[in-house]
Amino acid sequence: MKTILLFLYFLACLALCNSNGIVIPPSNENINYVGRVDKSNSLQYAFAWSSVQISILISNTTSFAPVFGSYGQNYFNVFIDNTMFVLNASSPIPHPYFISENLNLDPTQTYNITLVKRTEAWVGISSFYGIIVDSGATLFSYPKTTSRSIEFIGDSITCGFGILGVPPCGPFDPSLEDISLTYGGLISKELEAQLYVEAWSGKGVLKNSGSTIIPSNQTLPELYPLTIPTESTDYWNFEDFSPDAIVINLGTNDYNSQPIPSKHYFESSYIDFIKFIKSKYANNPSFFLVCGPMIGDPCCEYVQNVADAVGAVYIDMQNILEPNEYGCNSHPNVAGHAKMASIALPIIQKNLAW
């Protein structure tokens, strides 16, 4: 399978790389990654969680084409210095996406090019095969701009499900999801912190949306330890990253339909999940537990109890959205997420003294 994919990839490069093109492999030491990436195959890095970020500092090239294969309709935000493009990386076979065609990269300039996976994990795995650039391109070692880091864990709210949609929306459309505009994206940008996200629409602590079984299969705490959450054996190495702060927004799907978990079962399971996360990080990160804006009591009362029990800061977001702050299916839109960020940001800043 791998051999076939690589063969197709080189065929694509023969057809599409310009005559002076070269491929920078994903394992090049000047490529910077943020987020959970499976690097076990040096020719094909794989990832799925939202917000995985690939960055490079490059000069002396007029073209730039990341090569992706996708097991679903995945979108990326491409930041070239201060300009943003949206990349529709939906080809199942490795495909070079030339984003410089209308851009005329100036070979005498150095560019910071950053790709961010907008879409959530269940949309599909992205395989990154490298970047095609001009053969004389110069790569620079990517500077560390921040020592701060923050991790967001949650469901559709954290993913930015339907954030770009105007209600009433049709069936789920991955192009309406954009992690950069979510409260996590906005807060990490404002704090200049690295962002890690493990979120999946419909997931709960004990019960997933629409499930009649408690506990449901594959709740968020079950998927959380995985690098690629659809690969049940691909465990993340927690030594690779230690966040300063962890923001969790779970519970909405546990309580938005019958049957609902009991107070004790929910609280003790949520506490166990936080204990598990704490056991993975030696640096004693600060925890923030959000409830809302798509659920209220009793869920939020229980989340507050959990926060008290584990020494976390509770952030209440019940009933905060105005009518014009909804995207698809009662989810916060861009303005709704901006409001969430405006509530959480000062609390996080104060607590971390940032």
Ligand SMILES: *[C@@H]1O[C@H](CO)[C@@H](O)[C@H](O)[C@H]1NC(C)=O
């Ligand atoms: C993205 O690409 C896929 C596959 O080619 C296509 O089905 C989809 O409509 C595209 N999305 C947009 C927003 O153009």
Ligand SMILES: *[C@@H]1O[C@H](CO)[C@@H](O)[C@H](O)[C@H]1NC(C)=O
């Ligand atoms: C490169 O751009 C990204 C996205 O705008 C930004 O987060 C990052 O801090 C920039 N890095 C450098 C080294 O300028």
Ligand SMILES: *[C@@H]1O[C@H](CO)[C@@H](O)[C@H](O)[C@H]1NC(C)=O
């Ligand atoms: C820039 O690239 C061209 C070929 O694309 C190469 O001949 C030249 O040496 C490169 N310049 C530098 C400064 O690397």
Ligand SMILES: *[C@@H]1O[C@H](CO)[C@@H](O)[C@H](O)[C@H]1NC(C)=O
């Ligand atoms: C949950 O997992 C069990 C064991 O793997 C399986 O038998 C069952 O069908 C699953 N239930 C659902 C609703 O997927």
